[in-house]
Amino acid sequence: MGGNGWKWLLCAPALVVLVLAASGPLVIVAIYSFLSPGNMGGVTWEFSTEAWFRVFFRRDIFEPDLVTWNTANLAIFWRSVWLSIQTTVICAVLGFPTAWFIATRSPRSRPFWLFLITIPFWTNLLIRTFAIQEMIRNNGTINTVLLWSGLIEQPLQMLFTDFAILLGMAYVFLPLMVLPLYAAMDKMNLSLIEAGYDLYGSRGAVLWHIILPLVKPGFIAGSILVFIPAIGAYVTPRVLGGGQSLMLGNLIALQFGQGRNWPLGSALAMLMLIVVVVALVIYLRTVGRSDGERRV
Amino acid sequence: MAVVNGARVAAEIEIAALGKVFGQGEAAFHALKNINLKIATGEFFTLLGPSGCGKTTLLRVIAGFEQPSTGALAINGRQVAGQGPNKRPVNTVFQSYALFPHMTVAQNIGFGLKMLGKPRSEIDATVAEMLRLVRMEALAERRPSEISGGQQQRVALARALAPRPRVLLLDEPLSALDLKLRKEMQGELKRLQTETGITFVFVTHDQEEALTMSDRIAVMSAGRILQLGSPDEIYNAPVDRFVADFIGETNFLTLPVAGVSGDQAHLDLPGGTSAPARLPAGLAAAPGSSVTAVIRPEQAEIAPAEGADLTAEVESATFFGTDTHLHLRLSDGQPFILRRQNRPGQPPIAPGTRLGLVLAPGALQVLRD
Ligand SMILES: Nc1ncnc2c1ncn2[C@@H]1O[C@H](COP(=O)(O)OP(=O)(O)OP(=O)(O)O)[C@@H](O)[C@H]1O
Numbered sequence: 155m156g157g158n159g160w161k162w163l164l165c166a167p168a169l170v171v172l173v174l175a176a177s178g179p180l181v182i183v184a185i186y187s188f189l190s191p192g193n194m195g196g197v198t199w200e201f202s203t204e205a206w207f208r209v210f211f212r213r214d215i216f217e218p219d220l221v222t223w224n225t226a227n228l229a230i231f232w233r234s235v236w237l238s239i240q241t242t243v244i245c246a247v248l249g250f251p252t253a254w255f256i257a258t259r260s261p262r263s264r265p266f267w268l269f270l271i272t273i274p275f276w277t278n279l280l281i282r283t284f285a286i287q288e289m290i291r292n293n294g295t296i297n298t299v300l301l302w303s304g305l306i307e308q309p310l311q312m313l314f315t316d317f318a319i320l321l322g323m324a325y326v327f328l329p330l331m332v333l334p335l336y337a338a339m340d341k342m343n344l345s346l347i348e349a350g351y352d353l354y355g356s357r358g359a360v361l362w363h364i365i366l367p368l369v370k371p372g373f374i375a376g377s378i379l380v381f382i383p384a385i386g387a388y389v390t391p392r393v394l395g396g397g398q399s400l401m402l403g404n405l406i407a408l409q410f411g412q413g414r415n416w417p418l419g420s421a422l423a424m425l426m427l428i429v430v431v432v433a434l435v436i437y438l439r440t441v442g443r444s445d446g447e448r449r450v
Numbered sequence: 451m452a453v454v455n456g457a458r459v460a461a462e463i464e465i466a467a468l469g470k471v472f473g474q475g476e477a478a479f480h481a482l483k484n485i486n487l488k489i490a491t492g493e494f495f496t497l498l499g500p501s502g503c504g505k506t507t508l509l510r511v512i513a514g515f516e517q518p519s520t521g522a523l524a525i526n527g528r529q530v531a532g533q534g535p536n537k538r539p540v541n542t543v544f545q546s547y548a549l550f551p552h553m554t555v556a557q558n559i560g561f562g563l564k565m566l567g568k569p570r571s572e573i574d575a576t577v578a579e580m581l582r583l584v585r586m587e588a589l590a591e592r593r594p595s596e597i598s599g600g601q602q603q604r605v606a607l608a609r610a611l612a613p614r615p616r617v618l619l620l621d622e623p624l625s626a627l628d629l630k631l632r633k634e635m636q637g638e639l640k641r642l643q644t645e646t647g648i649t650f651v652f653v654t655h656d657q658e659e660a661l662t663m664s665d666r667i668a669v670m671s672a673g674r675i676l677q678l679g680s681p682d683e684i685y686n687a688p689v690d691r692f693v694a695d696f697i698g699e700t701n702f703l704t705l706p707v708a709g710v711s712g713d714q715a716h717l718d719l720p721g722g723t724s725a726p727a728r729l730p731a732g733l734a735a736a737p738g739s740s741v742t743a744v745i746r747p748e749q750a751e752i753a754p755a756e757g758a759d760l761t762a763e764v765e766s767a768t769f770f771g772t773d774t775h776l777h778l779r780l781s782d783g784q785p786f787i788l789r790r791q792n793r794p795g796q797p798p799i800a801p802g803t804r805l806g807l808v809l810a811p812g813a814l815q816v817l818r819d
């Protein structure tokens with residue numbers, strides 16, 4: 155047993171990092187969500203469920219007993235989830251052919267194509283997002299070209315819409331979908347596809363019955379990698395969505411900034427975490443279930 | 451019509467002047483060159499040749515995974531140029547088996563029928579029949595990762611047979627198996643072929659496998675078919691140096707031609723006698739010229755020096771269990787290997803012994819060179 159004790163000691167540095175870096179902040183946020191807001195931000199150490207109450211409900215200013223659902227918060231919640239789902243789907247639809255293209259290049263040229271995919275990571279996110287803003291502004295590149303070519307009379311309102319947010323998020327998160335999809339395709343034995351054709355499968359049938367089931371682990375990993383940061387996205391909705399199109403990340407940031415309500419911000423952050431975990435569990439239950447290869 | 455071992459039968463596959471080039475310009479590589487081939491219905495046909503000679507490429511052209519660069523290919527009398535693999539009445543047993551890892555054994559076997567749109571009841575019945583045929587009933591619900599290599603091989607076979615193709619293509623299906631299982635599966639394959647009556651095109655680089663299983667063999671080298679014939683013809687009457695060398699062990703003798711009559715030549719042997727030898731079709735050997743003739747090591751026997759065809763001196767002997775290989779040197783200095791059956795009590799032959807040899811009638815075969 156002494157030997158085992160030593161082995162545990164070897165794990166100690168990793169455990170310390172895990173506890174401090176991962177669980178620590180989480181515990182702090184969880185505790186803060188049950189405290190009262192301080193006057194100038196921060197918290198005062200008084201237990202209160204007010205923050206959690208205000209996540210879901212609203213008191214009338216004049217009649218504090220009149221309680222209604224906090225539809226504004228719930229709408230932002232739903233919007234964030236919905237935009238993130240859309241982003242994930244867009245990334246999957248665009249990422250699949252992209253990854254397929256790379257996986258079917260000659261082995262020598264694949265690193266080059268993978269390198270191209272990672273190029274956006276080399277530039278700061280904020281700068282890239284402002285570049286998109288520049289392109290879709292009312293007097294930006296796209297509208298200028300369209301007006302000049304006579305295709306439209308009035309500039310298209312693209313900036314500060316959900317379209318702009320989706321565009322920005324899909325652009326930012328696409329590599330996170332492409333890379334795991336590529337990894338799954340790279341592992342796939344190409345003669346399985348030939349076997350599918352050989353056994354009278356059409357192109358569509360081979361895609362549906364053979365390729366998609368085999369790259370499903372890539373879809374699952376990619377979806378998780380896209381959905382989680384998407385739901386907490388801050389920069390993209392801020393720059394491309396403008397003031398009206400808030401997402402959860404902005405709402406939380408607001409409570410820690412102008413709102414000076416740290417407990418409310420903490421409660422919102424905790425709720426987001428819960429939503430992500432629940433969404434993941436549902437997703438893995440439904441999509442991951444028929445994944446027979448993994449289950450023996 | 452194709453002529454197979456003397457009989458005329460319907461041609462299942464007809465390949466004419468077929469060539470396959472990979473790459474272009476400087477980098478062009480001719481993987482298949484002028485292939486002409488007729489494979490009969492119900493035949494067990496084998497492509498035999500060393501690694502890289504184009505066996506897989508030819509199989510892939512027949513299956514439809516590759517399109518020929520030149521020439522014509524007909525299956526069951528119909529030209530199939532431009533048709534994809536899913537349109538051809540041909541199924542493949544892949545070298546790597548290529549079983550679908552996310553499906554059970556039964557689902558794998560039923561896949562082709564499902565793609566053909568067969569009703570559920572028919573699929574179930576055929577799958578059950580196939581499972582019985584390859585003796586895998588007990589493992590129908592397992593995944594490919596949960597069965598052994600030999601079992602995977604049988605599933606791959608059943609999956610390819612289930613849609614009742616006209617032709618089954620097998621790319622070295624036994625090469626991943628150990629020797630014992632391999633022998634077992636050879637018998638199994640032969641049994642399946644006889645039972646189903648399906649034309650088999652079988653690829654191997656194992657000459658023994660080819661000789662024991664095939665109705666006919668095509669020996670390939672560097673993209674060409676060098677010789678086409680029954681196992682007996684390929685073994686006993688090789689017309690090409692490569693074929694003679696590739697299959698079994700053989701003796702190459704350079705001998706002068708004494709005379710020619712029809713498809714027979716008389717060759718002068720080192721001892722002063724002469725012996726008849728078969729000429730390959732179309733080869734005109736001029737009397738007086740030298741030709742290369744081959745003779746298998748078991749086609750000569752030790753005899754008293756008087757009246758023998760050849761005399762030779764023993765250089766060394768290697769014991770092989772059932773027989774002993776005697777490395778001899780003929781009177782004119784050419785090497786000769788003799789295979790001698792081992793019998794109990796037979797006195798060993800010491801190096802330096804002088805022996806007489808008689809050649810079995812019809813054992814000498816002249817090469818095309
Ligand atoms: N797609 C391709 N592109 C270029 N060259 C190829 C291609 N496929 C095969 N070749 C070449 O064609 C030749 C024949 O290959 P093939 O796979 O038919 O050989 P094989 O007889 O099946 O050999 P083995 O016994 O090793 O399987 C090889 O030299 C190979 O390098």
Ligand SMILES: [Mg+2]
Pocket residue numbers: 505506507621
């Ligand atoms: Mg091969």
